Amino acid sequence: MADAQCACGALRLTFSEPPQLTALCHCFACQRRTGAPFSANAFYSVECVEIFGAATEFVRTGDSGRKVRMYFCPICGSTVYWKAVASPSWIGVGVGCFADPAFAPPSVSVFEQSKHEWVKLGEAVEHFQGRPTGRE
Known part of the structure; x- marks a missing residue:
C-alpha cells in the first residue's frame, strides 16, 4: 500500500488496510481546500493509519453544517488529512497525496448541487x- 504525504514530505501517513470508501466531493469548502472544482478523498478506519511528522489543525464547517478538523503541513501548507466530528472512526485523506494513478476510483460523488457544469462523471459512481443520508 502506498503512503500519503504532503508536497515537501514532512507530513506522511501509512496504512495497514485499504480505504473503506473513495469519494468525490463538489462542496465549496472542498473546492477552496484543493483549489480545484472538486476533491478526491479516501476514507480509512482511524485504527489503520499511522501519522508521521507535525501537522497544524484548522477547524472548518463543511457544507453539511458539520465541523471538520483539517490537518496540513506547517512547512509546505498541503492539507493531507482530516477528521469529521460526525464520523470519529474515519480519517479522510486527499487522493492526490498518494501520487498514485492506479489508486482506487471513487464510488460516490457528493454535493453535486455545487458541481461545475463542465465536470462530467459516468454512471460508475453513485x-x-x-450529503448521502444514512452514511457517516
Whole structure:
C-alpha cells in the first residue's frame, strides 16, 4: 500500500488496510481546500493509519453544517488529512497525496448541487446532490 504525504514530505501517513470508501466531493469548502472544482478523498478506519511528522489543525464547517478538523503541513501548507466530528472512526485523506494513478476510483460523488457544469462523471459512481443520508 502506498503512503500519503504532503508536497515537501514532512507530513506522511501509512496504512495497514485499504480505504473503506473513495469519494468525490463538489462542496465549496472542498473546492477552496484543493483549489480545484472538486476533491478526491479516501476514507480509512482511524485504527489503520499511522501519522508521521507535525501537522497544524484548522477547524472548518463543511457544507453539511458539520465541523471538520483539517490537518496540513506547517512547512509546505498541503492539507493531507482530516477528521469529521460526525464520523470519529474515519480519517479522510486527499487522493492526490498518494501520487498514485492506479489508486482506487471513487464510488460516490457528493454535493453535486455545487458541481461545475463542465465536470462530467459516468454512471460508475453513485450521485448525490448533497450529503448521502444514512452514511457517516
